[in-house]
Amino acid sequence: MGIKIVLLVIFFAVMVGVGIYSRRHATSVDGFVLGGRSVGPWLTAFAYGTSYFSAVVFVGYAGQFGWKYGLASTWIGIGNAVIGSLLAWVVLGRRTKVMTQHLKSKTMPDFFGERYDSKALKIAASVIVFVFLIPYTASVYNGLSRLFEMAFHIPYAWCVVVMAVFTAVYVILGGYMATAINDFIQGIIMLGGIVAVIAAVLNGQGGFMNAVFEMAQIPSDVAVTEGQPGAFTSFFGPDPLNLLGVVILTSLGTWGLPQMIGKFYAIRDEKSINTGTVISTVFAIVVSGGCYFLGGFARLFDSPEIYDSATGAVVYDSIIPHMLSSLSDILIGIVVVLVLSASMSTLSSLVLTSSSTMTLDLLKGNIIKKMSEKKQIVTMQVLIVFFIVISVVIALNPPTFIAQLMGISWGALAGAFLAPFLYGLYWKGVTKAGVWAGFVAGVGLTVSNMFLGFIESPINAGAAAMILSLIVVPVVSLITPRLKKEKTDAVFACYEEKVTITKKRSLQQE
Template sequence: MPDTIPADALLIERSVSVVLSFILYIVITFVLAWLAQRKARGQRFLEEFFVAGRGIGAWVLALTWVATMASGGTFIGAPALAWQNGWSTHIWIAGFMVITLTGMGILGKRIAFLGEATGAMTMPDLIRDRFESRGLGAILAVITLLLYVAYLVAQYIAGARVMEVALGMPYWAGLLLVSATVTIYTAWGGFRAVAWTDAFQAIVMLLGILLALGFALHKAGGFGPVAEYLAQQSPDLLAPTGPNNFLPFSQGFSFFVIWPLAVLGQPALMSRFLASGDQRVISRATLINSAYVLLLYPSIMTLGILGRYLAPGIATPDQAMPATIIAAVPTWLAGLVLAAPFAAIMSTISSFLLVTGSAIVRDLYHRNLGHALTDRKAQMLSQGTTFLIGAVALLIAFRPPEYLQYIVIFSSTGLASTFIAPTILAVFWPRATRAGAYAALFGGFGCFLLQYALSGTRSWLGLDPFIWSLSLSFLLGILVSLATAPQRKELRVAWFGEGGS
């Protein structure tokens, strides 16, 4: 078999080309942010900063959507699981094959339509107006803030891990570099800068992963030697359940529900539809996205599996992706390919910083507390909160937990448990009421927290807590809505048309 030397030991010799590639990557990112910021001049600040004046096109929408979705968990945590658990992780990730269909097909067009019609800039905005409830808006904003800070911590950790392996940097220095870079361009350029840099980063991600996969397959001599090696270590690495019963049927089912639905409950993803302003843009973006996802996700998991063969001596599974790249890709190209996970991390951080910033400035300060905002004041507050949230996540990330992917799953499924039912009921069911939305929100979030506290990631019947939380959330939302008086007729007609009355 090829190299069995720990991949991080190989890195130091290659660091010059890797460093140059990273510098080039960061320079391009800042140039794009600068161009976006120039284009934004003279526009109304809040609408420009949080939804780019609703002028995002299909390509940028598709790429920013997928770049936000693909995080450090995707590029660091998921390959780490594949490295540990072999081919079973292809079932674990298989729900992504329908993620564009559910993510854009179910809510995309509807939210774009309602966003343009109502002027909503954030998801709490939309729910607040649908149910005429400031309380609902405030609670959703606070939950977004709490869970996204946890998610941000995971991204910072992932970014620092890439820096550790790619540049031989100490963990703390990697953290500082990642957080400083992304916080500055997010605060500077707002949504348009985030979307443009996301689009660039999405291209880097896909290019990097496809190149890495090609080189890794070449170096391994195809799948045959890898399968032999895995079978020698444990035949379960080739089985659908994986070693140590990693993926029993109940968990396979859970993840096929979690991934396609979790994207529906992500304020950072849904807010992209608010920025498109035209339903035809969503339709075109769906087509672009489905091709992108098909190429990206199976490649990432396969790379993790190849990594077990090519880079077996890593210190922690989270190093599987960068170590495999280093082991397989030629020196002159390693920097570009290593920029792929870095791009995924930066694009997610920037989007989440923006959403948490909007939760504070737009949802809590502006709409709930009712403070007036001049453009100047909005700019100061938005940029200030972006830096503040970045600093809080950075401080927490200095003491990293072991597995990134579990933080990501907790945050994303927690948000989904909270947001999905109230959102779907709000936009698709005229009979949904404010009390029903409260019941769905508290039922979903409370049930999720309770199950995690009592039974961790495997709840009743071995299913993920998300499945039960979501079911309860919908059930309570529907029952309580039916038991309470409908929202006023004018509001229902305004949202649903004549049949909504």
């Protein structure tokens, strides 16, 4: 217990220390929200990765999907690395940085307002962010608290409150720069922790080959492959179609999440984009791939402790904590700090995104007509506390499974924003009506499915919302009035500006 407590004290002290150090970067709105748009590749890449992967992935998703799909759940981690990190940086990184800086937009709703010349779109987008980031924020606490209860026997409520307080302190003190530096530190912990935990768990099962052999003997209980042994060690697992839905939501979904896209706004230069692409992809392979690979062995740890005593159903969120409960004290301490790192990095990104969106896109110029630079920063700091308090209240009375909250939030946000944002960076032909159609399709499908349940899994509903939006936006845009040519030409002029670079970066024809 002493080792665990020492690790936690050091961890929290470093987080607060970084917040104090970063105060000088948070004296302006641009500094508080985007770190002055001068954040280097390592900090940006780690901020992207740690915001991507939280306790939801390590505890909720890895346990649930590892149980359902066996070793094939590793495909989710591979999809996260290739689609959610590599392709996201290649397709969105440079264009996002250039256009948002040209439009002087600091948030995703601000981008919609400037890009499509519509204050109504900006307000609607900020409301969607406000409504759907809160359940996402609440879901971050749940997985962490289960590990704390296992490791320290501390009540769930205390875990939630302590984590919320420390996150609020360093985000309020240092803004984006504090979250970026802490994300880097937390990311290093996550990388080392995942490798150590996988090695320890597999070693406890007689090594990798023996663990795979034992998994191959387990008959499938999935309807698609009922009773078939070896399904949980097969290439695509017992249920490939539902597995694909998870890959789409958790990988492509990041392209439309405001807290993820915001990282591209803050990038410093061209080199940062190239370096950040490689770093964030490697990070995703190790962290996400490692989490789902570990979860793939979940059925080897089948015991009464992971079942609900009343209903007999598997409690997915308890699988990973149960897998780790037999590890040594030092390893459990590392796991707790690992998941704490993953959770606090995601939480800080979410509350900073929510507060900046609420202040800059909803309150400023609409409810409060005149807001000085200092007043905007103070308002954001107050709203950070507000968002954290609301998320704590929800987290203290959470739904049954983390993944349900996560799936609904990701589905609504990515379904609404992915298509209008992606097309808006590349195509002049997107219309206001097309963007509205994308918002309605994404949010409408996700919310209606919550109540009607025509798609059984909220994960698949989120994936369907994104695909529907990607179809609806261009179709509606082709049959509705375009924006004025002068407006779109002015927006896209940023891509045509001439810059001088070295031949090391680009070859020039003679």
